[in-house]
Amino acid sequence: MVARDADPTLRALLGRRELRMRLAGEEKDLPPGALDRPTRWVHSSDLDDPTPFLADDLVLLTTGTQFPTGSSYPFDTYVRRLVDRGVAALGFGTEVARDGIPAGLAVACRRANLPLFEVPYDTPFIAVARANAEAVAAQAYARRSWALSAQRAIALAALRPDGLDATIAELAKQLDTWVGMYDAAGELVREHPAGTLTSEASSVLRIEVDAVLRRGARAGSSLRSDTDAFTLQTLGRGGSLRGVLAIAASELDQAGRDVVTAVIAMAGLALEQHQRLSRARTALRSGMVRSLLTGDPALARQISRDVWGPLPAAPIVAAVTDAAGPRTHALIDVLELRADERHGALLYGTLDDDVVIVVPASAAATLEELPTRFAVRVGVSEPVGYAEAGRALAQARAARDRAAGPGLSHFAEVQNRGILSALTSADAATVASGYLAPLRAHDRETGGRLEDTLRAWLEADGSNERAATALGVHRHTVRTRLAAAEKVLGTDLGSFAARAELWTAFHLGG
Structure with a gap:
């Protein structure tokens, strides 16, 4: 980027010898950087009071005709107004209305840390304004030239193999x-220069990137901490973000933003091409998953060995999560990344409306990353061999469907809750309530206790004496x-089937 000393500053303006301006007082008496603003x-x-007509970072010039002679003028009030308005410096034109800079004005500027300088009589104010305007124009030209040069260099870089x-x-x-x-999963996949981020900055940045990706909308944002500042730009289309570009800079000027925009366009194109390749890989992996469900893993084993490495070592567990969530593409990106990292120790694919994942039973804990990052339900089967992959998929789906909320749900836990726990759907509860409705209507109308008696009798395993007690x-x-x-129920409670149906109705119908 263009060096900072090329910017239009008070130091650069005072350095113009033809203007012969000089600072009133010593630079050491000013705050650090006051002349470099x-x-x-x-x-x-x-x-x-010129403040209604001023702007921030402006140098104000005056001849002092507003300061009456021979009386006490409130210089402190005048200077404070200028500082509060954001004036960068005050220039006093001497020998026009006053001889030299008024002492009260110099004292007030010193108290307020406002740089004050003298403009000699034979230096027109218009010359000072023109000199600064030329510096502004030169800076703008330099920034535009830099932006064009940077964009050319970046375009050439985009033609390289990577x-x-x-x-x-x-x-x-x-x-x-x-x-x-960062990719769509929030993983830092590229950085330059590498390894220069502090662990604290890396953690803060990762949290913000995850938040940006969860929102799913195209946007630019800034992130500031006590020690670091970053500018973030999303990559990809809204609702289908492909990643986030992070720059260690609090803000960029227009030229810098133009260069970043060019990079975002190139990166977006590259990521779209990567997405098409990713879809092809996902389709191939999905075919391998379907092959496993036939109970004969030979074809999947050969494809995996030729392309990625061996299949996950048996015994395996199957995991299932929904494939219709808003961040499914990001979840797929994570699975692709993990599959590449583990060289065949993880297999995934899409099947109908599900994402199916196969890992060694010994590595089942690695699945915990998915609900933590994407807030999804993940059902996990019991350990099986490849010949029972179909049964493992059914178990994983049952565990997923029985999960109360986001997280891992293991089939073993579902099984321990009993068979009836798998029947607690809205339809089952409705049917059970309908079955018991005549019994409950009878008790309401007659004040009887048939329902209580039946419950006690079933709990007593059909013993009249124990129920009576x-x-x-x-x-x-x-x-x-x-x-x-x-x-009332129109049934014979002497049969086991009738008793089982009544017992089930009590469990499902409340």
């Missing part, structure tokens, strides 16, 4: 700062109530 414009005014990495490296070189690219009634009362319940 950018000066966007030079304006002249002898108004007592065009995307070369593009990121060239951007870092042109901006003279750290640049990193639990209810505090005679066993003949229990027998009478059972007969009445059979008539």
